[in-house]
Amino acid sequence: MTKTLGFGLLGAGLVAPFHAKSIQASTGGQLAAVCDVDRERAAKLADEYGARVYDSLDAMLADASIDVVNVITPNHLHHDAVLACARTGKHVIVEKPPAMSLAETDSMIAACRDAGVKLAVTVQCRVRRAIQEMKKAIDSGRFGKLLHADAYMKWFRSSEYYHSDPWRSSRQSGAGVTVQHAFHYIDLLSYLVGPAARVEAKMTNLAHPSVQLEDTLLAFIEYANGAQGVVEASTALWPGTDVRIEINGTDGTAIMIGEKMTTWQFRQEQPEDASIRQIGNEAQRTAAGGPADFGFADHQFVIQDVIDAIGQNRDVCIGADSVRPTVELVLAMYQSAAHGRAVELPVRDDPSIWQ
Numbered sequence: 009m010t011k012t013l014g015f016g017l018l019g020a021g022l023v024a025p026f027h028a029k030s031i032q033a034s035t036g037g038q039l040a041a042v043c044d045v046d047r048e049r050a051a052k053l054a055d056e057y058g059a060r061v062y063d064s065l066d067a068m069l070a071d072a073s074i075d076v077v078n079v080i081t082p083n084h085l086h087h088d089a090v091l092a093c094a095r096t097g098k099h100v101i102v103e104k105p106p107a108m109s110l111a112e113t114d115s116m117i118a119a120c121r122d123a124g125v126k127l128a129v130t131v132q133c134r135v136r137r138a139i140q141e142m143k144k145a146i147d148s149g150r151f152g153k154l155l156h157a158d159a160y161m162k163w164f165r166s167s168e169y170y171h172s173d174p175w176r177s178s179r180q181s182g183a184g185v186t187v188q189h190a191f192h193y194i195d196l197l198s199y200l201v202g203p204a205a206r207v208e209a210k211m212t213n214l215a216h217p218s219v220q221l222e223d224t225l226l227a228f229i230e231y232a233n234g235a236q237g238v239v240e241a242s243t244a245l246w247p248g249t250d251v252r253i254e255i256n257g258t259d260g261t262a263i264m265i266g267e268k269m270t271t272w273q274f275r276q277e278q279p280e281d282a283s284i285r286q287i288g289n290e291a292q293r294t295a296a297g298g299p300a301d302f303g304f305a306d307h308q309f310v311i312q313d314v315i316d317a318i319g320q321n322r323d324v325c326i327g328a329d330s331v332r333p334t335v336e337l338v339l340a341m342y343q344s345a346a347h348g349r350a351v352e353l354p355v356r357d358d359p360s361i362w363q
């Protein structure tokens with residue numbers, strides 16, 4: 009009989025219930041513990057699932073019933089936690105962005121590889137059916153020569169959101185719209201069409217004067233394969249509308265809005281195209297207007313994949329190495345905006361972007 013894997017959540021904040029529900033809905037996983045420096049917060053979530061409560065990672069790591077740790081603390085804390093998990097032989101699922109620099113990302117990847125544990129990243133938008141169909145069509149050459157790949161994230165977050173916890177308004181914690189919110193959609197472009205070769209970015213604060221962060225990003229990307237694209241991402245645009253991902257090639261165009269495939273048109277129609285045009289649920293929310301306004305199906309896929317990867321002794325679908333190019337592109341955007349010039353990739357770390 010296959011072993012039921014014990015999961016421990018590190019962090020019991022806004023996104024933790026999405027992980028807890030996903031584990032509960034999984035086949036082969038069980039929420040065993042919740043850890044938070046705020047013990048009351050950990051206890052509140054743990055009680056719902058009959059899980060144990062910890063207020064220190066070391067204590068949770070000493071719990072032999074924990075096989076996998078979900079690192080869902082603020083962004084700047086991911087690296088040290090992942091290394092501690094690897095040292096104690098725990099598999100890891102880390103929230104996005106996996107880390108704040110390339111050096112940190114690389115050291116996390118190396119530590120988990122050396123310890124023989126899985127390291128998955130919850131860039132869960134990749135698993136949406138519309139994105140998977142785009143990926144298949146790109147890989148099979150259906151688009152012809154790729155010309156454009158764009159992401160438009162016109163969201164709204166209130167000032168209260170930015171002040172709901174100190175890290176949400178801290179540049180050093182990775183709270184700007186680019187690395188915090190747009191990371192998912194920059195990741196989709198990188199996953200579908202990347203890697204990027206050159207980027208030019210401008211960052212502004214349009215509607216949140218009480219925080220020293222960009223709430224808006226405008227970026228122009230040149231991909232290594234010759235395509236180009238833009239990213240428009242904001243949390244300043246009330247009431248917030250669904251993300252749009254657009255791919256254009258010489259032979260086809262596909263557009264996803266939210267999780268719906270709204271345009272799927274190719275010079276050569278295929279029998280499956282009619283059903284691909286139906287992908288997406290009108291009612292499914294994708295966080296445009298509020299930070300917890302989305303479903304947990306995509307998280308559930310990532311968590312189930314980790315359970316299955318451990319059982320089958322295979323790689324996870326969304327390994328940290330596959331997210332490294334997204335980290336690099338995001339860092340390049342900050343470097344471009346900070347220094348007022350286009351940036352060629354690959355880039356090196358430039359800690360001054362977080363000052």
Ligand SMILES: NC(=O)c1ccc[n+]([C@@H]2O[C@H](COP(=O)([O-])OP(=O)(O)OC[C@H]3O[C@@H](n4cnc5c(N)ncnc54)[C@H](O)[C@@H]3O)[C@@H](O)[C@H]2O)c1
Nearest residue numbers: 019020021022023044045046080081082083103104130173
């Ligand atoms: N994948 C997604 O769609 C998605 C959505 C929202 C947030 N996130 C990511 O999830 C992570 C957490 O975001 P959130 O919105 O839940 O933040 P949050 O502030 O609501 O929750 C973070 C929790 O971590 C706890 N914490 C802080 N330091 C700790 C430590 N050293 N040990 C244990 N607990 C500690 C805090 O007390 C808090 O309860 C971030 O990396 C964020 O980018 C991902």
